Amino acid sequence: MNWRISRRTFLRGVGAMLPLPFLNLMEAEGRAANSEKPPVRFMTLFKPNGVHPPSWNINGGTENDFRMSPLMRPFASHKQDLLILDNMGDFGFSSHANSTRRFLSGHHKNTKSASMDQLIADQIGQDTVHRSLELTTEGLFPNQIGCSYISYDTNGDPIPRESDPQLVFDRLFRNPLQHPAKRKEMVSLLDRVGEDAKKLQSKAGVEDRLILDEYLSVVRDAEQRLDNLKSAGTESPELTKFMRPDGLSNLNEQVDAMLDIIALAFWTDSTRCATYMLGNSNSRMIFDFLGIKEQHHYLSHFFRNFSRDNIDALLKISEWHMEKFNYLLTKLKSYKDQNGTLLENSVVLFGSGMGHSDNHTATRIPMILAGQGGGMLKTGRYVRYSQNQQIGKLHLSLLQKFGVEKAAYGENSTALAGLDSSDFEAFQEPSFKSWVKSDGQSITVQGRLRMSDDLDEAKLFFIDVQDQESVRIDVSFGDFHHFNLAYHCGTPITLTGTGQQTDGQYVITKLTELNSLFGKKPGTQNG
Amino acid sequence: MLLTALMMPAVSCADDSYEREILPLLAKYCVACHSGDEPSAKLDFSIIKTQQDANASFETWRRVVELLKSGEMPPEDEERPSRLDIENIETWYRSRFIENVEARPADFRPRRLSAYEYRNTLRSLFGFDLEVNIIEAEQTIAEKSLVMKLLPLDPPGKSGFRNDTSGNPLTTVIWDQYSYLVDAGLEAFFSPRHQTDLEAYSGPILVSGVSHDQAETLLQSFMTRAYRRQVENSELGRRMIHIKEAGSSEEIVDRLKSELKVVLMSPEFLYRGLLMRGNPGQQSVDQYELAERLSYFIWGDMPDAELMRNASSGNLSKSEIYRSEIVRLLNDPKSRNLAEDFAVQWFSLDEIDHVSDNVPYAVALKSQPLDFVKYLFAADRPLLELIDSDVAYFNTLTSRFYPQDRKQLARYRKPKGIEVEIVPNQQITLQDTSERGGLLTMPGVLAMNKGPVLRGVWMLERLLGEPLPEPPPDVGQIPQNRNGQSLTFRERFELHRSKPACAVCHDKIDPLGFSLERYDKSGAFVTKSGETIDTSGQLPSGEIFTTYQELKEILVTSQRDQIVRNIVQKTLSYALCRKLKYYDRPAVDKIVNELNQRDGTYRDLIRLVAESMPFRETIIKGESE
Structure with missing residues (x-):
């Protein structure tokens, strides 16, 4: 492959140890004319425990005209590289384990065949040294073992995950079987220990000699193996100069290091396929580095464990997940890959197994595709389907785009439309008028309710009114709870209350009445 | 010759x-x-x-x-x-x-470190553990040790213990993992994070970097520790040549790393005993070998500086110094090895891991026998307290098994936002819980052996030291009651196994196993009134009992000798890292007698094993044999 050889030449020129972050600054040989089409990479990033829908869901909006939700702020700068899917998932209550199986296997009943990432790896991962990477952050959760895996092999059995960035780094960039410099080191070590052991053998007793024979035969086997590699003339780039990540004391540092490594592995074409879980579903992790003392799963049940502090803590965790997604996208964009960026030649699937993290509904599951996949996807859009879509449809569509010949996948035989420029049936909401009026005593406003964009003031709500400044809802916890404001987020309501007008903006501080325009009752949607 | x-x-x-x-x-x-x-x-x-x-x-x-x-x-x-x-x-x-067995020690044979010993030895050498980066949530299981994650778990040797590695040869797979681990270890060792660990060998390192002299000091002290004996000057010189050629401090460090890697990949490090010298015939092992035997026995780890000093000065041949070293090693926290490695294998306690999917609960169940065995050694209790003791360890997750004594437990409040967490045990002196006390009635031990047969076999093999042959292949199922029949499970079972070929073993197994029938599969004690559970039995030696309490009385009196003998055999076998042979019989007899003469304790046991002839002596085979 011309492409790889030219890359190696470049890397040799760089010479000394390269700390991973500095690689951002480099401009690879991509500018050199090269007619070969770059490979497309596939990655998934799994966010555990669903979301708090009022802060995640996009309010209103159309395919090409929409406003990112509060939780999407951390990666808002990548809007043009995103294909935000909505109304994904068609199950009501779903267990952690089932919803996690569905994430890459289409359906929880699909337990006897490979997850879609593995099918893609079979398709695109054959030319690289590593077929695929299956990664995570956290130990196994034996209580519901399915919560710990998203990637499954051809028999539908879980694939062991790796969590340690150093181990993954070493496997990719320091394996003596693949990298000439490490191989040289190993050859010299084998020489030395072999010589020493022979010296020892000359003075040894009978039993000692038997042991040393055993030892020396292993040394000879190891030498033989390296010799065979040499004669096979395995070409591989000089990758041993990258600086190994170190001092990874908390989750944040480990995830950043792992994302760095994934990007580097894609860029060096060491692998083309990776799945990464930011945590188990049902995760009991404690985000102490964010100053949080409660377990993630407990907080994710934000309704049954309701308190202002708990919601704030949960949003902080979710925001961290979004920041990691942003980190990954920024990283992939920073690498030049032939005539474009690595992101342009990748498909990143970011999402969760369930939507609403408290009542475990698997509808409106967070699902975003990022990157153009070398022209596979049309990004910069918000695609909200008219009906709830089975996850398997998305998988089937992606499989086909990656060239995997499948007519059906995960209990489903229709590919999801709308990922490229194809038509799709978009969600239609009845039209409604928005207005605000005040009779001096009370204020009444009609329009779509939303949470504050700023998660630091997540107790503030707004109702957007056409051609006017949004009405601000700043009420007590009692009112918030009694009128179930969070539940109505994203939908049009008529709301009456008292308050004042400050600098032209209406601010409602006490609620007296709330009516939903299209009459949905609390508990049927959004909690 | x-x-x-x-x-x-x-x-x-x-x-x-x-x-x-x-x-x-x-x-x-x-x-x-x-x-x-x-x-x-x-x-x-x-x-x-x-x-x-x-x-x-x-x-x-x-x-x-x-x-x-x-x-x-x-x-x-x-x-x-x-x-x-x-x-x-x-x-x-x-x-x-x-x-009339004539006592003799075993032939001398070097032995590769087990994965567990290798982990501990590497930790002692570097001064830190090689850890896997993984987030450990309260209810997850994760292997934190890089060594244990990467090295294949040693199969138990003929002795039944993993430290008996004689049948587990080095392979290229293990070689690759050693090489990887050493690289990872040396990388960390020379990183700023571990500078104090490095300086423990080299002396203070200045901004200017590592000098030639420091490199030599480091290499010498590191090799001495890694080989667990004094290193010959010629050996050191041979390695220093490579370093002396280095110019800059960076180059010195690079060369040092490769020399240290040679050391850590050498057979002298990976195997115990390769450097012991002697003439053919029976003899005491040398002082370094003795030090190593002692520390791997009690700690599962290499000797520390003091033990090495006593070895190099020849002091270990003085019985009072040797004895005080045994006590010192037992007092060191590292002696937890006797519970966490020795007792875990002896009593197959890893089986408790599978009792529950709820990690904090499984941990609580397993921590009970572990804490109890640690107590037996730490408080120097008599041997038979293993099965007869009023000291128990439990926590809030296991207190339900001790209904009459749970009030002694300090109040526990779960922190806000934590669903279930791992909680330490509290030591409790049982006052009103007569159905507990001792290893056999610990909930985890009862729950890992489900049913009377498994419980009986386990007691025979682990406690009484009677190995059983495999059951015949065609034993079939225990029949259900036919119409009109109303036999209990035990009655149907006894009919089923009444054939002589079955009875020869089941006469031994069943009385033991059925005596615990009041404890259900979860290890809970069944107190339902009106229920008739037949826990009675007769041992092959003739003693009759009706309840487990009565059986326990028999075990600690008329079966005492056999239990003590088994305890000695298991301990000696673990200490020697080999299966016992017929010629070990006199050594076992001697230890058993001494222990019986004065209600011996667990520390007496360790001392007597460490002072025994097979532990201190060996036979070096000559050329012609």
């Missing part, structure tokens, strides 16, 4: 009583079935040709005598030996393997 031959015990050379007296009887009554491609009970007498062969398979004879005396063998329809023949065989057995 001549000297060696004279010192060899007479039993293994001159004695031919097996050939003269026993072989003809076997040929007449046994060999027809017990030979060929598929010998009955996998026992082939035709390959046991000499007294020496008979010695090697010494455990067979106990069973042979037992089956002959019970009339179980030869089968009814075959010709049977006369009473006199049987008496002759028994006399031969007792004389050769019990009464």
